[in-house]
Amino acid sequence: MSLSAPRSQGWSTLSVVLHWTIVLLIIIQFIDHEWMSEMWRATRRATPIDATTETWGWVHIIAGTLVLVAALVRLWDRFSHGRPPYPEGEPSWASWIAKVTHALIYAILILMPIAGLVAWFGGIGAAGGIHELMWTPLLVLIALHVVGALTHQFWFKTGVLKRIFVPGTV
């Protein structure tokens, strides 16, 4: 995936809304994933499930599919309208870590739901295993991303947090 995108005057409104929508959807996945696993096991063994498991299982499928859509739309917005420049006040190694982290996060936000959809609708067990394997790396990358954002804000004092909340802030 190319990491270069045209420069823009801050993040677009769409990009900011999608960033926080994805955060909310990932929190929902954090809450509902046990039910999804239970629904998956029961479906494969053809054993019955209760209504709560089924409801939360479908919440997982819908929220996960929305993550895929949101990540693709955000990437389209980023490459067609640009992203703000990496802050000048930070060393180049920090920008480099941020770029790699962002690329890996996007990759998982796209590949993980695809693997889940292939597992569920294609009945392919191996895809379920691959889907599961991506969870811990995603959590580690998110932790790194949040620590990075806070380091930018409070150590390098680049004011980067404001621009992910307020569209048009450079």
Ligand code: HEM
């Ligand atoms: C599920 C959790 C999260 C995910 C998956 C996520 C993902 C992303 C992605 C993919 C980008 C775009 C980078 C780009 O296109 O170049 C981004 C930007 C950003 N995120 Fe997050 N993020 C999450 C949570 C957070 C949180 C909790 C914070 C605040 C503490 C945060 C702060 C930021 C900031 C400040 C940027 C903009 C960086 C810049 O302008 O250079 N993110 N995030």
Ligand code: HEM
């Ligand atoms: C980025 C979006 C998604 C995230 C973060 C996510 C997260 C998870 C997690 C944490 C688990 C439990 C793994 C475990 O047992 O430790 C799981 C299981 C599962 N998810 Fe997702 N999921 C997403 C999207 C989807 C989508 C769109 C589907 C489509 C149907 C799906 C289908 C499944 C299935 C079938 C399982 C059971 C897999 C197994 O236990 O082998 N997921 N998911």
